[in-house]
Amino acid sequence: MTEEPDKPAREIGERARRLKAARDDPGPSPLRGVGTFGMIGWSIAVPTVGGAFLGLWLDRVVPQGFSWTIALILGGVVLGALISWIWMRKEGGGE
Template structure:
């Protein structure tokens, strides 16, 4: 019986088992692309709130003619919120 070719169902079942094993292994080992993507997400999570704070501060300073009275604090607040958001995201990962 060892000389008989395997049935198509047996070959399909073996292929499915091998693919499932490869997927489990891929999920277990982090890839360079995944790590690089996570770094990019962290960067945007910090930069976007900082830019929003900067834009809001510049707009307020322009409307109120107050120099950089609002720009600097809102930039710091935006950066702080971005860092807090990134920290929370890392904790969930």
């Protein structure tokens, strides 16, 4: 029944290393997925709605043979998809 004198200190050190490892790499989380969907949704929605409002204004101020609204909605979708793609590559580390 001889106990090593440094055993409690080693156990505390090992526990601290495990806690630090868990904090540094939390692993997959369902809430992180929800946050990712939210970020992607806003990244696409904001430029699209902004394009729609700008297009409506341009249709009234500078009428053309085409619809500014439709053109800028499509442009907003493309811009939003590009922003989302860049953000996903950065977050996912897929470089």
